Amino acid sequence: MKSKILYVLIGLIVVLAAAWFVLRPGSKADADMLVPVKKGEFEILVSASGELEAKNSVRITGPSSLQAIQIWQVKISDLVAEGTAVKKGDYIALLDKTEIGNKLRERETELQKEESRFVQTQLDTTLTLRAARDELTNLAFTVKEKEIVLEQSKYEPPATIRQAEIDMQKAKRSYEQAKENYRIKKNQAAAKMQEVAVLVDQNKSRVQQITDIMKEFTINAPESGMVIYQREWNGRKKTVGSTIQPWDPTVATLPDLSVMLSKTYVNEVDIRKIKKDQIVRIGLDAFPEKKLSGKVISVANVGEQMPNSDSKVFEVNIQVNESDTTLRPAMTTSNNIVANKLKDVLFAPLECLHSQGDSLTYVFKKSGASIVKQQVKIGQTNDNEAVIIEGVKEGDDLYLSVPKNAESKQLVLLPASPAAPAITSRE
Template identity: 50%
Template sequence: MKKKTFFVYGTIVASIFLYFFFKPSLVTNEKEILAQAKRGKFKVEITTSGELQALNSTLVLGPIEARRFRVGNFTIEEMVDEGTNVKKGEFIASLDKTELFGRLEDKRLELEQAIALFEQTQLDTSLVLRQERDNIINLEYEIEERKLILNQSEYEPPAIIKQNENNVEKAKRDLKQAIDRYRIKTMQERARMVEVSAKLRDVQTEVKQINEVLEKFTVTAPQNGMVIYASGMGGKIKKGSQISAWNPVVATLPDLTIMQSITYINEVDISKVKVGQRVELGLDAFPEKKLYGKVKNVANVGQQRPNSDAKVFEVTILINESDPMLRPGMTTSNTIIVEELNDVIYVPLEALNTQADSLNYVYLKSGKKQEVKVGIANGNDVVVELGLKEGDAVYLSTPDWSTKVEINLLEGLNRKRNSSF
């Protein structure tokens, strides 16, 4: 029991000793945190994440022509896995043909009816024109007969001769009318044949076109490439998805030799981003991999991203390198170099103090309260153009003597501050 009591008291005494031993140094460190003014390269950067996409892609389309036959949507029955490398002409997907098969059966029935009508019209035309030709031949014989009768009536009374002459003229008129009628009938029957022939050709063409469209329900690769699923209203298009005949994109075959990263910059920083700025990129999938690129395009109109209240602007970054490891959809970390200075003095932002919105100053280790002229800043540091030299030690917090000294003003800024100074 005595040993236990001695151990407890000993622990308490040791804890009190350690507390008082370390407490002064902790307070001192907290009150007197210093940093040195450094000289060197200074960068203003914007860091954001993005997603890799191919700059150029070939669309893999279903049968656009199907909409001519009132087929509005297709269902994907089979499809290769995303990321599959295919060669030109190889299988990518097959679409449900049921609806178009129904259209084909209707057209086949219509084709049979058109063929029957064509054949019937041919027979009718042949029969009608044959009758007209026979009538013309008969009228020609009749004229010859009436001429013989006229010749034989040379010694008949004048009235009989006159009547026979009239009969010859009448037969000639009948023949002329028959010839005219045959010509008109020929034109009429030809027009009928043209009409039914055109109808037959139209139906034959439609049947042929439907068969050609049905072949396109088996979707093949238009070129070599890697299959990337297209995005639709319900997410990525895959087996079981429906696509519209008005936008029948099944997949894409990206050109992996030229890649870009699509990222979004918030409205606070977008004014700093300009086309042509240098970008350093990293890959989440390959942390050791470093890439370089430049800003290719900055959107003029902001948009609302899901699960975010702030407006963002789409920025496209073109990647300089070509690497077989790059794949569409990979996540990138993008560091946009907004501005870069090679030989400047800079200090941590925590060292900078401001008075009346026009006077900037720092606390020096030497006990001075020094005015400074500042330049650009990034998320951690700020450039000091006047007032400090390399190696000067500055406080990152307010020292105890801060109220006892006046600010040492820079003569070069006398007319550039608030009038109260």
């Protein structure tokens, strides 16, 4: 009988010890699920990934006067590898010369035609003027002849003298008309020669213009630096096979790596939080151990549509404070923009928050050995935590997930909150 009682007492002690181990404050089972409500400075962060680029860079461009010869786009047929270190004057790229070569041949053919026309016009005017000069000389001789006839007719009858006078006047008149005609023909010849000469000069200038532009199809580095490919409007980099246009002749850039920017895009929901000069914490995907700092230097006023997405985003440029030789354009950055800081506020992880409908938010709070389902009023949030305005106090332990059988508990409302139906267990 005594041994039976002893076994019962031992069993009871074991049960009580197990219950105390599970339910005691600070037990590991609770410690893994509970977090305290903290009080202090709360940062409102906006996180966005970005891409490094140089704040200042020298553009490597193709011909800027393609439009003048009616070429609207040119393909890149060769381009040095991105990241190549070059010196001033080094070869960078070669543009496709097919179209400009055709235009050069067309213009050279046109020039040959105009030069032939110039020679022909020159010959025609020479012959025309020679004939006019011969006629003028002959008419001058005719006037002399008529003068001699008139001189010899002074002993003739008056009618004969009168006829000689009329003949001499006609000869002089013809001579004067021939002189005027020669002057007009000479001016006409000069005008024709000037006209064809202008066309020849124009075609020569166009041939020279095309020749000069063709030389620019071989692109060399304007300065020393590292070659970084230029991005097109759709975000893709220009490479072999890409095209350049007269209004955007940039092939690549030579960035100044001493001052870097992180270009990022913030969604339209968060953009109202972003302002110029806000502090930014910057991380590098390529070097996770590096922690950089920066500040917002510009925020776009107009949003843009992301490809394959319905969301609108706004471009935000962040200047990196540090100068680091490991920083390279196109490196991916993680940017945490400090949009605001709140002093002496209560906050807890977002995982502690649960919702009922659209307006009620509550937490599961540990109270001694029991659990309280407490409504709370939420303030601003960041990616990980939320400010709690009412419902808890500093040091309260909150559950990170729904405790077992806690859903059946009655919701404790805030004093000013309207009545809400209790959430009951589905069990």
